[in-house]
Each structure stands twice: as structure tokens, then as C-alpha cells.
Amino acid sequence: MINNSVENIIEIIDIRKSFGDLEVLKGVSLSVKKGEIISIIGSSGSGKSTLLRCINQLEQIDSGEILIHKCSINKKSIHRKEMLKKTGMVFQQFNLFPHYNVLQNISKPLMTVNKFSKEKAYQLALDTLKTVKLEDKTDNYPLQLSGGQKQRVAIARELAMGCEIILFDEPTSALDPELAFEVLNTIKSLANSGRTMLIVTHHIDFAKEISDRILFIDDGIICEEGTPCQVILNPENDRTKQFLNKINKLF
Amino acid sequence: MDFLIVYRNLPFIAEATFKTLTHTVIAFAFALAIAFIVGTLRSFKLKGIPKLLLDFYVEFFRGSPLLIQLFFIYYGLPKFNIVLDSSTAAIIGLALNGGAYMSEIIRAGILSVDKGQYEASYTLGYTWLQKTWHIILPQATRIAVPSLVNGFSGILKGSSLISVLSITELTRAGQLIYTRTSKPFEIYLVIALLYFLMTYIVSLLALNIETKLSAKYN
Numbered sequence: 116m117i118n119n120s121v122e123n124i125i126e127i128i129d130i131r132k133s134f135g136d137l138e139v140l141k142g143v144s145l146s147v148k149k150g151e152i153i154s155i156i157g158s159s160g161s162g163k164s165t166l167l168r169c170i171n172q173l174e175q176i177d178s179g180e181i182l183i184h185k186c187s188i189n190k191k192s193i194h195r196k197e198m199l200k201k202t203g204m205v206f207q208q209f210n211l212f213p214h215y216n217v218l219q220n221i222s223k224p225l226m227t228v229n230k231f232s233k234e235k236a237y238q239l240a241l242d243t244l245k246t247v248k249l250e251d252k253t254d255n256y257p258l259q260l261s262g263g264q265k266q267r268v269a270i271a272r273e274l275a276m277g278c279e280i281i282l283f284d285e286p287t288s289a290l291d292p293e294l295a296f297e298v299l300n301t302i303k304s305l306a307n308s309g310r311t312m313l314i315v316t317h318h319i320d321f322a323k324e325i326s327d328r329i330l331f332i333d334d335g336i337i338c339e340e341g342t343p344c345q346v347i348l349n350p351e352n353d354r355t356k357q358f359l360n361k362i363n364k365l366f
Numbered sequence: 367m368d369f370l371i372v373y374r375n376l377p378f379i380a381e382a383t384f385k386t387l388t389h390t391v392i393a394f395a396f397a398l399a400i401a402f403i404v405g406t407l408r409s410f411k412l413k414g415i416p417k418l419l420l421d422f423y424v425e426f427f428r429g430s431p432l433l434i435q436l437f438f439i440y441y442g443l444p445k446f447n448i449v450l451d452s453s454t455a456a457i458i459g460l461a462l463n464g465g466a467y468m469s470e471i472i473r474a475g476i477l478s479v480d481k482g483q484y485e486a487s488y489t490l491g492y493t494w495l496q497k498t499w500h501i502i503l504p505q506a507t508r509i510a511v512p513s514l515v516n517g518f519s520g521i522l523k524g525s526s527l528i529s530v531l532s533i534t535e536l537t538r539a540g541q542l543i544y545t546r547t548s549k550p551f552e553i554y555l556v557i558a559l560l561y562f563l564m565t566y567i568v569s570l571l572a573l574n575i576e577t578k579l580s581a582k583y584n
């Protein structure tokens with residue numbers, strides 16, 4: 116459990132985001148403590164991805180404010196670049212670099228962005244690959260890997276970059292159940308690493324097990340939030356109940 | 367049929383072939399550089415004067431005959447005190463013309479790179495230049511290789527037109543031998559075969575590069 120005295124690493128204050136006429140985030144506020152693991156659940160189109168993408172500046176918010184380490188990350192902020200380096204994202208579609216082999220997928224960004232020497236980057240890449248148990252795949256290219264292996268490389272890439280915050284956008288949705296399981300295990304193994312993680316997922320059991328807190332997002336607002344026990348076992352909001360019922364029938 | 371004519375002129379033909387190749391290779395190198403710069407810039411959402419200029423360059427050089435472009439550069443530019451020797455004018459003409467076509471190939475290659483690649487590199491902290499150089503262009507180039515090789519063949523065949531600037535490359539050599547010997551069938555057959563041989567070798571080379579690249583990550 117997370118200690119209350121720990122500082123807020125992310126502070127989201129009443130953010131709104133529209134695509135054209137469609138308002139996708141309708142005033143979302145959220146404080147995340149350092150090291151906290153938060154799962155985000157909600158039905159398709161409710162704005163889960165958009166929320167993560169706003170935190171990572173892949174989308175620009177229309178109003179409100181996002182602070183990381185108390186620094187604003189809007190376009191004008193001088194700390195923006197620095198703060199963005201502290202956040203990493205794991206995508207549903209992996210987005211590995213197809214022209215790099217596994218080792219290079221991790222070491223090249225270290226060399227290009229963090230200015231590591233080649234030796235240092237290779238060493239760190241190898242060490243990180245060991246933590247996701249893929250040290251025997253260093254020379255393979257992404258197309259020669261299974262989906263689960265690709266996603267573990269993508270996770271290793273963010274770990275090696277030293278991200279304090281990792282955003283996972285449905286990291287297992289493109290995978291067969293078996294492969295999803297191995298990726299979820301990898302994520303679980305990071306739970307005690309002190310990293311802050313926001314995970315959009317449809318695996319309710321996984322969310323229950325790993326999270327300090329669960330958010331249920333519906334129609335662009337945080338409808339319900341609390342500990343896994345509160346949200347999953349004793350939801351208060353009717354929409355949360357409906358959603359959980361639907362999910363339980365599906366899985 | 368009298369292929370002895372060809373045999374007797376072999377050193378002359380060899381020299382002319384060499385001229386064709388040097389002009390083509392140099393023009394292709396410049397065209398590649400132009401294509402990468404212009405193609406990359408145009409794939410990026412430019413605005414205002416730079417966009418107009420680049421759009422005009424590409425459309426103009428693709429939309430008018432190479433022959434006229436060569437005449438313009440060699441005979442027209444001296445009006446502005448830009449006097450070029452025939453080889454330089456030929457290379458500039460071929461490079462500008464080929465560059466306009468090939469920039470579209472690069473641009474299409476860049477546009478075909480998955481959006482996720484942009485997002486991943488942005489998320490990792492790549493700057494625009496780093497992203498373009500390390501992530502986007504290598505993938506765009508891989509897609510573009512077969513078409514770029516076509517670009518080389520295009521310049522090679524287009525170089526036949528620089529004969530009008532009195533450069534004794536393969537086509538002009540053929541004309542000269544023909545006027546001396548009156549054996550058009552033999553001489554032009556051999557010259558056509560030589561062009562074909564060169565483009566064929568280049569396309570084999572491209573196939574080789576392609577297989578090597580896709581063996582790596584396809």
C-alpha cells in the first residue's frame with residue numbers, strides 16, 4: 116500500500132479534450148503518488164487511451180493542467196522535455212522498431228536520446244532483457260518474435276530508458292490469452308520496482324491483484340475510483356456495476 | 367549483317383559507355399540527395415513560401431520534357447550570366463529531373479511508415495531530426511529501394527538526351543558511327559543492348575539488396 120506522505124508524481128487538474136465536436140475527456144482530475152499502480156477500466160470509447168495519451172503529450176489538452184513532479188508539461192513549459200523523459204508508454208501494437216534487432220531496439224534509444232556509449236547501452240540493454248527473460252533473443256528482429264515477446268521487449272525498452280512513470284495502453288489486447296498471461300506476469304514482476312504505473316486493461320482479475328487503486332472511466336469522466344476491493348467487489352455506481360457485469364459475462 | 371563495324375569501333379563505344387555511366391552515376395548521386403531532402407521536407411506539413419517553392423520544383427520538373435530542361439539550362443541560363451560547360455549542364459538537368467521524380471518516391475515511403483513508429487520515437491524522447499534520421503528514413507528507404515533503382519534506370523535512359531549537348535556518350539557515339547558507316551541496324555541494335563544490359567545489371571543488384579534487407583526483418 117502507498118504511504119500518504121509520498122509526494123504526488125502526477126497531478127491532473129480538470130483536463131478537457133475534444134476531437135472536433137466530440138468531447139472525449141470532460142473534466143478529469145487525478146493525483147498519482149510515486150510508486151502507485153493504478154488500473155484504468157471502462158468501456159470502449161470512454162476515453163481511457165486519450166487520458167494516457169494526454170499525460171504523454173501525444174495529444175494536447177484543451178484546458179486544465181497536467182503536472183509531473185509539480186512541473187507543468189504544457190507546450191510552453193521549460194521543463195516539458197525533461198518531464199516527458201520520465202514517462203514511457205507501452206502500446207497495444209508494441210511499436211517496436213522493425214529495422215532494429217531486439218538488442219538495438221533497447222540500446223539505440225539509449226544511445227540516441229540518453230547519449231550512452233555503445234558499450235554502456237549494450238550492457239544495460241542486455242541486463243534489462245534478462246529481467247523480461249528474453250536474453251536469448253538479442254539478435255532476432257521484431258518480426259521473428261511472438262506478440263508476447265514483442266510486448267516484453269517494448270516494456271524492457273521503457274525500463275532501460277529509466278522511466279519513472281510507465282503508461283500501459285491495453286498492453287495485452289492484441290495477444291492470445293496465453294501470451295497475454297506472460298506479459299501480465301512481466302508487468303507484475305515490476306510491481307515492487309518503485310515505478311509508477313498506469314495500466315489500461317480489460318483483465319479485471321489482474322487489475323484487482325496488482326493495483327493500489329482502480330479507476331472506472333465512463334463517458335469522459337472518472338465515474339468511480341478506489342481500492343480494488345471497493346471498485347471491483349463493492350461498486351457504488353450503477354454504471355460501474357453494469358460494466359463489471361458485462362465484463363464478467365465476457366471473460 | 368556486318369557486326370565487324372561494331373568490333374572496329376569497340377574502343378570508341380567503350381569510351382562512350384563510360385561517359386554515359388559517369389554522367390548517370392554522378393547525376394543519380396545528386397538526384398538521391400535532392401530526393402531525400404525534398405521528399406522529407408514535403409512529407410512534413412510545410413506552409414507558405416517553402417511549400418510553394420518545393421511544390422513548384424517537383425511539379426515543374428515532372429511536368430515538362432527533360433529535353434527542354436536541358437536546352438533551358440545549357441542555352442537559356444547564359445542570359446543570366448550562368449554559363450555551364452555541357453557536362454555540368456547535363457548533370458544538373460538529369461539530377462534536377464531525376465530528383466523531382468525520386469523525391470515523390472521518398473515522400474511516399476515516409477508516408478507509408480506506421481504512425482506507431484512516430485509515437486514510439488516521440489515517447490522515447492527523440493527530437494524531430496533524430497526521429498527522421500534514425501527511425502523514419504531507414505524504413506522509408508527500405509520501402510523505396512526498388513523504385514529508387516527504377517529512378518537510376520530512368521536517369522540512365524534519360525542520359526541519352528544529353529547527346530544533344532554534344533556530349534559523346536553512347537547515343538551520340540551511335541549517331542557518329544552511323545553517319546560514318548551507314549550501318550544503322552547493327553550499330554543501334556548494339557547500343558540498345560548496351561543500355562539494356564546496364565539497366566538489367568542494376569535491377570539484379572536491386573533485387574540482391576532487397577533480399578538482403580528483407581531477410582533481416584521481414
Ligand SMILES: Nc1ncnc2c1ncn2[C@@H]1O[C@H](COP(=O)(O)OP(=O)(O)OP(=O)(O)O)[C@@H](O)[C@H]1O
Nearest residue numbers: 134137139157158159160161162163164165166285
Ligand atoms: N485522433 C482522434 N480523432 C478523432 N477522434 C478520436 C481520436 N482519438 C480518439 N477519438 C475518439 O475519442 C473517443 C475516445 O477514444 P479512446 O481511444 O480514448 O477510447 P478508449 O477508452 O481507449 O477505448 P478502447 O477501449 O476502445 O481503446 C472515441 O470515440 C474515439 O473515436
Ligand SMILES: [Mg+2]
Nearest residue numbers: 163164165285
Ligand atoms: Mg484505447
